[in-house]
Amino acid sequence: MRLSPRHPRYRSLLVRARLAEAMRTGLVVPEGLIAQGRAEAFDYLLGERTSPSARRAERAAAVWLLAAQAPVLSVNGNVAALAAAEVAAVQRAVPGLAVEVNLFHRTPARARAVARALRRAGVRRVLGVRPTARLPGLPSDRALVDARGIARADVCLIPLEDGDRAEALRRLGKRVIAIDLNPLSRTAVAADLPIVDELTRALGGIAWEARRTRRPARPVRFDAPRARAEALGTIARALRRASHRPPRRR
């Protein structure tokens, strides 16, 4: 499909084309495309921009990562396909940040494909390709992690994660930063710091905030229920406005 940059939904069509291609190469699984569709719907309702509340969450996330002893960024197929460059930018901005491959539908070939996509974008030292530890309380291969990464992390940044894993990390006492466009999802609810924003904007925002946070950082408090309520409020206002307005091109 040819895409014109002048098309009103160019960016969203580009993302779709990129994911469809990533599926053909095995990086992304069909379930990942459906998850992308769910995310698109919520982003559409949020106006496809970073809210002031999400911006505050990204700032707090940068401080948490910088203040952590062993911070980890967990990467699945969709994240590698859509935001490998942003993952590299966050790693550059946060010294000591480990990046770990973490797949819901894991095969050795997919794990290698994810690691390859990350390295190509400039990510250094990718963990999790050959898992060496397990998280208690999770079924089978979804429990697999890297002993040098998520297993010993104190702060985990988990973009597009499923609810079971988010809750398992939380039970282990890790501080969980989630990126999830559905403020009602179990992942967003389980997180200590839910960022309700689109993946590339959220990671880009965290990298930007981390670069400008110079002085030795200390953790800041974050009001997670309030952040989720603000996201719901943004959606509710958008729906009210939209019902009085001619429709957007879709």
Add this chain to the structure above:
Amino acid sequence: MRLSPRHPRYRSLLVRARLAEAMRTGLVVPEGLIAQGRAEAFDYLLGERTSPSARRAERAAAVWLLAAQAPVLSVNGNVAALAAAEVAAVQRAVPGLAVEVNLFHRTPARARAVARALRRAGVRRVLGVRPTARLPGLPSDRALVDARGIARADVCLIPLEDGDRAEALRRLGKRVIAIDLNPLSRTAVAADLPIVDELTRALGGIAWEARRTRRPARPVRFDAPRARAEALGTIARALRRASHRPPRRR
């Protein structure tokens, strides 16, 4: 993946598994999986049930189809993968209803696969496998239709249709019944009768209403802007309730 019927999201997981399988066989394209994800998000916000307003729309759709001179039901890959049995049920309940294959990403092989899935479910006389006419105002292969079907139809039932085609059908003076879970989409806005409900529930509802409409039907008026406003109201209320409630398993 094994699915337990006791899983709280069994039905939605089943649908995902079915679509993923349909993608592997070529019936569904990657873009169709993303569209499914968008639909899931809206259905989730609508409480995953048919609202009284959607029920009224399905009743009106049944009357419109029964009163039509040349009614057509348009079927794409997702519809064939998810609701072939419901398409057959609507055809049984509406005498003279034509069923036409109508693909955004058309190849002869996909058109045949869609027709095969429909016939296997009991649909008789599938049109559109070899297109014989064009709709004015649409680019390339998206304009292709069957001279015996959509080209001469007075009432078109278009589940999961894109906005360009919905608007093109409307411009040709056809009465358009859409099934679309996003009440703000261009398809829902273009339709004379937008049904804001999940695909299988909507088609099942239309079939049920058509079976119990015995006397010779005449068209009934339908207030489309009101139906869309009611759907937005349902979502807004669900968001308000959800913000005061423990999260659902997802």
